[in-house]
Amino acid sequence: MAYAYETRALELLVELVEVVKQGIQERPKIKLSSEACQHLIHLDREARRHCTPDSPWFFVSEYILRHAERVLRLAGVFHVFEYGVEGEISLDTLQRAECLGDWYVESFAQIFYEPPKQTQAEVDADDLEMALIQACRFTGNSVFRQSEMRTHALNFGLTQTRFSRALAVLCKQGRAWVSSYQNKPWVALNISRLSQF
Secondary structure, three states, X not given: OHHHHHHHHHHHHHHHHHHHHHOOOOOOOOEEOHHHHHHHHHHHHHHHHOOOOOXXXXXXXXXXXXXXXXXXXXHHHHHHHHHOOOOEEOXXXXXXXXXXXXXXXXXXXXXXXXXXXXXXXXXXXXXXXXXXHHHHHHHOOOEEEHHHHHHHHXXXXXXXXXXXXXXXXXXXXXXXXXXXXXXXXXXXXXXXXXXXX
């Protein structure tokens, strides 16, 4: 098999050298079979579907947009290697190229994936929640006066603005909520989360 592969590769290289020496500019055109053509259209639609902002593949959408083009190029290479420039590219050849193309996309995604970074408000919200949990365990209270929390937040580096943003994140995520008692705002810790710590 290795000998047959080497022989075919040398044949194609010799042909390429001849084409270059003769200065032939026009490349041969190979058509897709009708089944392969339909599959390529479907493949392109699927690739574009993965490029929407709600897709987990969105971060590599620029690369995915050219997926069908890469698969087509690979299918052409496979066809020429096996059959020369005659005939049509079959569905089977296109699907083999698609397998390799899918691997390219997955590898590209692994190389360039960066996990989302927490914002400062999210980091502060985690710190604030830990402080509330510690206070709850120490005192047994899970409801705290917001004005006192704001003052004590300075002890672990939260300014008033950062405290407000962190508290907003905690409330939005359902880890705490703010309610009013005697016209004063109080913060209640979601005690169902205590078991997670």
